[in-house]
Amino acid sequence: MxxxxxxxxxxxxxxxxxxxxxxxxxxxxxxxxxxxxxxxxxxxxxxxxxxxxxxxxxxxxxxxxxxxxxxxxxxxxxxxxxxxxxxxxxxxxxxxxxxxxxxxxxxxxxxxxxxxxxxxxxxxxxxxxxxxxxxxxxxEEEKEEEKEEEKENKNKSSYSNEFEQFWNIYPRKVDKKKAARSFKTAIKNHSLETILSGTEKYAKQVQKTDNQYIKHPTTFLNNDSFIDGYEEGQHAEDSADILEEYDLGF
Incomplete structure (x- = not known):
């Protein structure tokens, strides 16, 4: 036709x-x-x-x-x-x-x-x-989306103020839930001041670094990288470190 x-x-x-x-x-x-x-x-x-x-x-x-x-x-x-x-x-x-x-x-x-x-x-x-x-x-899809949104909002409200301070500073924002769990462990062994100070130094160090070469926040916290003594202007990592840290999802 x-x-x-x-x-x-x-x-x-x-x-x-x-x-x-x-x-x-x-x-x-x-x-x-x-x-x-x-x-x-x-x-x-x-x-x-x-x-x-x-x-x-x-x-x-x-x-x-x-x-x-x-x-x-x-x-x-x-x-x-x-x-x-x-x-x-x-x-x-x-x-x-x-x-x-x-x-x-x-x-x-x-x-x-x-x-x-x-x-x-x-x-x-x-x-x-x-x-x-x-x-x-x-x-039905809208109801499911609303449930997911409520769940997400609930999770947001469950983050501590201390972690939110860290999250606002950290230069690569991925896997927030995992990062929050790692932060909870890190804060038991180190002061908030130590964590935030080291995070700020790291953020300054990698501010001109391609995002894919910046450590996942979970990796950063699990390895206590905030006490590595980063200095502003220092190169991000040498090539071996980059390969080791490259997006392994930790």
Whole structure:
């Protein structure tokens, strides 16, 4: 079955379109008429397809997509490779039963939950009778995300003030939970002043060092590296130390 996309003749006299460059006009038309477009205005559009169909390279494609996102004409979800034309419903009525059935089918295949929710909101705004009951709003996923956020906030509040002082100073922030456990052990054997002083010296020493060569905070604490007597301007580590410390995840 052949697919057609209508473009209103008023398109060329639209105030927004009149101010676009020729390149932007071409790309805007492409977004509305390309081979992946759908009746609901939300569709999957991998960048490699855009490159093939428009003849633009990846850099130009990214530039144009971001430009229309900033214009408020589209949204693009890079994780699902989907695009949403924000004014699609305004100019494409979906009152016909056949069209509604088609839209419901297409919407069920949309991966981006944000786009699904945005489409339903727009449908209500324009009074379109979309079967919202059949749409998965991702409520279960949202509940799980809320639980994870609560758990994370709880973990944040469980960190001691002393550890937070260390964490704010330390130049490489990875594996905070592990670092907190190592700090709890270190603080039993050394004063807070000793730990913070040594950490500040180390931070100054490695401030121009590539992040991958900076010790993990857990490694730094487990090895009592804060008492190594770092001096500002001293080289980070010799090559043997770098190989030994290089991202082993300790």
């Amino acid at each position: 052949a697919k057609y996309r209508q473009v209103h003749v008023e398109f060329w006299q639209d105030g927004f379109v009149l101010d676009l460059t020729p390149e932007e006009k071409y790309f805007y038309l492409y977004l509305m008429t390309n081979s992946k477009t759908s009746q609901c205005g939300v569709y999957e559009l991998p960048l490699r397809i855009v490159e093939t169909e428009t003849g633009y390279n990846r850099e130009t494609v990214n530039k144009l997509i971001q430009r229309f996102v900033s214009y408020g004409k589209i949204k693009y979800d890079s994780s699902t490779k989907e695009v949403m034309l924000l004014n699609w419903l305004k100019f494409n009525r979906i009152a016909s039963p056949k069209v509604i059935a088609c839209v419901n089918k297409e919407l069920a295949q949309v991966k981006s939950q944000l786009f699904k929710n945005a489409f339903v909101s727009a449908s209500k705004q324009y009074g379109y009778p979309i079967d919202t009951l059949s749409i998965d709003y991702g409520e």
